[in-house]
Amino acid sequence: MAERYYTVSWDQLHRDSKALAWRLVERGPFHGIVAITRGGLIPAAIVARELEARLIETVSVVTYNEEQRGQPAVVKPPAAAIAGAGEGWLIVDDLVDTGTTARVVRALLPKAHFATVYAKPKGRPLVDTFVTEVSQDTWILFPWDTEAQFVAPIARSGQR
Ligand SMILES: O=P(O)(O)OC[C@H]1O[C@H](OP(=O)(O)OP(=O)(O)O)[C@H](O)[C@@H]1O
Ligand SMILES: O=c1[nH]c(=O)c2nc[nH]c2[nH]1
Numbered sequence: 694m695a696e697r698y699y700t701v702s703w704d705q706l707h708r709d710s711k712a713l714a715w716r717l718v719e720r721g722p723f724h725g726i727v728a729i730t731r732g733g734l735i736p737a738a739i740v741a742r743e744l745e746a747r748l749i750e751t752v753s754v755v756t757y758n759e760e761q762r763g764q765p766a767v768v769k770p771p772a773a774a775i776a777g778a779g780e781g782w783l784i785v786d787d788l789v790d791t792g793t794t795a796r797v798v799r800a801l802l803p804k805a806h807f808a809t810v811y812a813k814p815k816g817r818p819l820v821d822t823f824v825t826e827v828s829q830d831t832w833i834l835f836p837w838d839t840e841a842q843f844v845a846p847i848a849r850s851g852q853r
């Protein structure tokens with residue numbers, strides 16, 4: 694289990710993904726975007742809207758089952774139409790953690806520009822552009838993985 698959690702709301706994700714788009718607009722134009730499913734899909738949609746990108750491809754790499762990491766498996770490789778080792782393409786994922794997923798996708802599209810919204814120190818060297826760094830022992834909680842629930846008053850928690 695992670696030592697701490699960094700909770701991201703829909704609003705914050707939208708704001709951070711737009712901040713990523715601001716950084717990327719200087720690096721384009723791009724032929725299109727390759728979203729790493731599933732986590733990269735929503736940041737990719739927000740970035741695509743800001744960069745006016747209409748061509749969106751996907752790559753699917755499965756590595757985690759909840760917080761347990763396994764061997765990465767490429768469930769869906771990049772479309773054959775992405776030529777030139779991905780040169781001029783933008784890859785978008787929600788985050789880079791150990792860098793396992795990024796390493797696999799970079800091997801498939803070595804010339805593409807790799808962008809994530811969040812980065813942890815181990816994966817950071819694999820990313821060309823990102824917005825916010827969190828510590829390695831932090832688990833980022835995305836809005837699609839969470840829901841609001843009742844929390845007991847502080848006075849009842851026994852931690853005063
Ligand atoms: O740098 P890493 O250690 O590889 O971790 C980062 C990857 O892990 C998560 O995806 P996950 O494999 O959980 O799949 P999902 O996007 O479908 O949730 C996240 O969306 C990144 O793609
Ligand atoms: O929701 C997630 N939060 C994380 O911090 C993380 N790291 C790898 N995969 C992850 N998924």
Ligand SMILES: [Mg+2]
Pocket residue numbers: 729730731732733786794
């Ligand atoms: Mg993912």
